[in-house]
Amino acid sequence: MAAVSHGPAALLGVTLTDGSRLLAGKRVAALTGAEEKAVGLGGAAPFPLVERLVAEGATQVPGPGFAEHTVRDGRLVTGQNPASAAAVARAVVRMLAAGWTEIPTAAADGGTLGAYVARPDGAGPFPGVVVAPELFGVNGHVEDVTRRVAELGCVAIAPDFHHRTEPRAALGYDTAGRERGFALLNALTRDGVTEDVAAALTHLSRREGTTPRTGMVGFSVGGHLAVIAAARLGLDATAAFYPGWLTGTEFPIGRPEPTLGLVGDIRGRLLVLVGEDDHVVPAADRERIAAALAAAGPRHELVVPAGIPHGYFCDERDSYRPEAAADAWRRVARLLDGLRM
Structure with a gap:
């Protein structure tokens, strides 16, 4: 499964028809608070995003080297800015062309x-x-x-x-x-x-x-x-x-x-x-x-x-x-x- 969003936060709380969480068992690219500070994004998120993702059963793909995984991962792909969203879109097209x-x-x-x-x-x-x-x-x-x-x-x-x-x-x-x-x-x-x-x-x-x-x-x-x-x-x-x-x-x-x-x-x-x-x-x-x-x-x-x-x-x-x-x-x-x- 591939999912594209304006950021992992948009996927929190989403459930499937069987009642399970969308994020359960998926890998998600998201920065911890310390990683946000390291790349100049300290204070950008108003809540502990990574902790909430993990609580719903996701596995964090950590920064700063998560970009490669977000583009290649066939189970969950997210983009947090227009540049990464373009890469994500290309990745999804590639995945849809394979099977x-x-x-x-x-x-x-x-x-x-x-x-x-x-x-x-x-x-x-x-x-x-x-x-x-x-x-x-x-x-x-x-x-x-x-x-x-x-x-x-x-x-x-x-x-x-x-x-x-x-x-x-x-x-x-x-x-x-x-x-x-x-x-x-x-x-x-x-x-x-x-x-x-x-x-x-x-x-x-x-x-x-x-x-x-x-x-x-x-x-x-x-x-x-x-x-x-x-x-x-x-x-x-x-x-x-x-x-x-x-x-x-x-x-x-x-x-x-x-x-x-x-x-x-x-x-x-x-x-x-x-x-x-x-x-x-x-x-x-x-x-x-x-x-x-x-x-x-x-x-x-x-x-x-x-x-x-x-x-x-x-x-x-x-x-x-x-x-x-x-x-x-x-x-x-x-x-x-x-x-x-």
Whole structure:
């Protein structure tokens, strides 16, 4: 849900038809009293706004760095002045232009799989980019990332890789979500995910305003899937964030031989981003990945930010590291920019 107002105060007390508060469970950009003073707005609000928002079940996105969240957040967006209102309006237009669709699979029974699709403004033509999530499925964060890829000038699509076992699975970043995610991961096969990425690319190729150039951005398990697709489907550019389990066979996507053995088939550019303190991709695995890429010879860059944990790009996890995430996104933007050349 997106809401536009002259400020968060206008949303206080608003209830939905079921009697629940509009703000419950939403993220709201609002300044505390101390933050107002820091930006020269001390005394502007005649009541404790943040406290009242929180009392209605909202979570504060704090200042002074909340502007990015107000523009990108798909659940609640507010603007407090004409300049931010214009940015908010553009964000809402982008969100309305994105959404879920059903696309054909390669199955003989004519089956379909769900996919979240976002398109840039303008007529194009644009390259197509697949977004592959962590084991939590295409949840709100992944929808947000898909829209961000579209903002880079690509038609972006996030397929529901869990469609065979739990369609539209969108798990939380808690113990229950992680446990269910690993159960779903065990149901993914290398051939199955290759078929799904191929179906997504075929869908994009049949849309007006797209080019033959293709890429993929994946996170954790999705980074692993991106490496598989780069090797098997001839992608032009691939970004793999902390791709887990490339060196082993503990999950079906890593069989019959470890996926790392496929990197010699990659013909496009490959960007691998993994933190120094990543427990899923430890130092020994990173050394094997670096050696395999050097030996196989694909054009690649391996970026290892110091002191950074697994999952550092996701702003809904405790492992989120804003500076490292921003640097990673700049690198992804440069990589995908090459698809338009």
